[in-house]
Amino acid sequence: MNDKNRRNFIKQAGLAGVGLLSAPAITTTAAPTIQLLKRNHLQSDKQQLNYALIGAGGMGTEDMKTALMHEGVNIVAVCDLYTGRIEEAKKNFGNTLFTTDNYKEILLRKDVDVVIIGTPDHWHKQIAIDALNAGKHVYCEKPMVHSVDEGHQLVDAWKKSGKIMMIGSQGLSSLGNEKAKELLAAGAIGELNYAEGFWARHSPVGAWQYAIPADASEKTVNWKRYLSNTTQRSFDPLRFFRWRNYLDYGTGMSGDLFVHLFSSLHFITNSKGPDIISALGGLRYWKDGREVPDVLLGTFNYPEVTEHPGFNLSLRCNFVDGTSGTTYLRIVGSKGSMDVKWEEVVLRTNNVSTDDPFELAKIKQQGGEVSERKRILAPNEVVYKAEDGYKGAHYDHHGNLINAIRNKGSVVEDPVFGFRAAAPALLCNASYAQNKFVHWDPVQMRVM
Numbered sequence: 001m002n003d004k005n006r007r008n009f010i011k012q013a014g015l016a017g018v019g020l021l022s023a024p025a026i027t028t029t030a031a032p033t034i035q036l037l038k039r040n041h042l043q044s045d046k047q048q049l050n051y052a053l054i055g056a057g058g059m060g061t062e063d064m065k066t067a068l069m070h071e072g073v074n075i076v077a078v079c080d081l082y083t084g085r086i087e088e089a090k091k092n093f094g095n096t097l098f099t100t101d102n103y104k105e106i107l108l109r110k111d112v113d114v115v116i117i118g119t120p121d122h123w124h125k126q127i128a129i130d131a132l133n134a135g136k137h138v139y140c141e142k143p144m145v146h147s148v149d150e151g152h153q154l155v156d157a158w159k160k161s162g163k164i165m166m167i168g169s170q171g172l173s174s175l176g177n178e179k180a181k182e183l184l185a186a187g188a189i190g191e192l193n194y195a196e197g198f199w200a201r202h203s204p205v206g207a208w209q210y211a212i213p214a215d216a217s218e219k220t221v222n223w224k225r226y227l228s229n230t231t232q233r234s235f236d237p238l239r240f241f242r243w244r245n246y247l248d249y250g251t252g253m254s255g256d257l258f259v260h261l262f263s264s265l266h267f268i269t270n271s272k273g274p275d276i277i278s279a280l281g282g283l284r285y286w287k288d289g290r291e292v293p294d295v296l297l298g299t300f301n302y303p304e305v306t307e308h309p310g311f312n313l314s315l316r317c318n319f320v321d322g323t324s325g326t327t328y329l330r331i332v333g334s335k336g337s338m339d340v341k342w343e344e345v346v347l348r349t350n351n352v353s354t355d356d357p358f359e360l361a362k363i364k365q366q367g368g369e370v371s372e373r374k375r376i377l378a379p380n381e382v383v384y385k386a387e388d389g390y391k392g393a394h395y396d397h398h399g400n401l402i403n404a405i406r407n408k409g410s411v412v413e414d415p416v417f418g419f420r421a422a423a424p425a426l427l428c429n430a431s432y433a434q435n436k437f438v439h440w441d442p443v444q445m446r447v448m
Contacts, residue, residue, distance in 0.1 A: 035384050037390075038387050039390060046071050048072045049113045052106045052112045053089070053115075054118065056089045058210075063116045067402070069398075070398065081240075082221050083220045084215065116141075123229070124143070128154055137401070139398070140165065141168040144418040147426060151422070171342045171393050175393075179384050180331065184331065184338070187335075188333075189335055190336065192331065195330065197258075197314075198326055199260070199317045203325075212237050217237075221240055238289070252296070252429050254426065258428060263421040267417075273420045276437055277298070279428040295317070299314050329341075345383070420445060424440060
């Protein structure tokens with residue numbers, strides 16, 4: 001046996017010995033129970049809804065394709081500032097589309113019932129307000145606003161309009177989130193005390209390094225209109241096609257990804273949001289001129305309120321991650337935890353060891369029998385998985401909006417909910433930039 005193998009053998013034997021000494025009796029972990037999650041789709045009339053797409057990039061196009069999967073949905077118009085996307089939209093949706101690079105022309109059309117806003121973040125608020133004022137229903141990609149200061153303007157415009165507006169954090173409508181909400185309310189993990197989320201990406205596209213078209217120029221891009229509500233600059237294709245890297249147009253990792261985790265957490269817990277926000281991070285790998293970090297850590301204090309006990313949240317995001325894009329939201333309570341994904345929930349609940357004096361006293365007080373033998377019990381595990389054929393959270397999110405319009409109902413992620421998810425994400429940027437805690441009133445939705 002060579003020295004390396006001898007050291008490994010001794011190390012493994014030592015660890016095994018420690019385990020044997022510290023655990024008088026350990027039950028083996030049983031295979032998890034698996035339960036299927038099913039979706040019963042609401043039935044509604046098939047009133048035709050005519051859509052227009054404003055911002056025909058990757059996410060906007062996927063939104064439109066998903067909406068068209070629903071019966072009675074039709075697309076009549078597309079707006080984009082790059083001619084290449086207009087041509088691509090015609091290939092995807094037909095040559096009969098009305099196309100323009102001025103969204104206001106779309107809002108004048110009487111045949112448009114609903115607009116999808118898939119533009120860079122700095123245009124969300126104004127286009128949404130103009131669309132609501134024009135009598136259109138709105139599906140707006142997250143985050144709802146580019147800055148916290150814009151939030152109340154959009155909420156007020158929505159309330160006055162009488163129209164329905166849905167924010168596009170599509171995971172909110174997932175079977176996973178809905179099951180987690182049900183389990184938490186039923187006390188499956190006991191009293192909530194902590195939550196954590198992680199979102200990682202490792203590919204160039206995942207890190208916002210979107211392809212730059214060969215024909216990108218001021219002849220094919222309406223650069224003047226793109227900058228008309230922000231800082232004036234010379235034409236820069238990076239700032240147009242890789243807009244998420246720059247603060248004039250995007251909202252960083254938190255506005256792109258943390259906002260999904262806030263949306264899911266707030267839905268599951270019925271929370272209005274945190275009251276203290278802090279963030280650290282840095283530019284660790286993508287040193288390409290971007291203005292936002294590629295590693296971000298956020299911590300948040302959620303005060304005790306009627307809807308839930310006080311708890312803490314930690315969120316992490318990494319754009320160069322060797323684990324190939326891990327994503328999860330974990331919710332932890334006094335009796336167990338849940339790992340929540342859009343199509344799966346893993347519930348782990350603790351079995352109490354009878355050698356714990358505190359738990360022993362509780363059992364005796366309640367009249368229960370106690371074994372004399374010390375035990376360390378493995379947690380129970382139940383896995384809830386979406387059934388085969390599930391169309392996904394994105395389909396259901398758009399379906400929620402469509403049914404609400406047809407039935408004069410409401411949506412799961414209206415602008416109030418959307419603002420309460422967007423604000424702590426955007427305030428992460430403020431905490432990171434200013435190196436300080438930020439205090440937020442989640443009820444009144446104002447910075448303290």
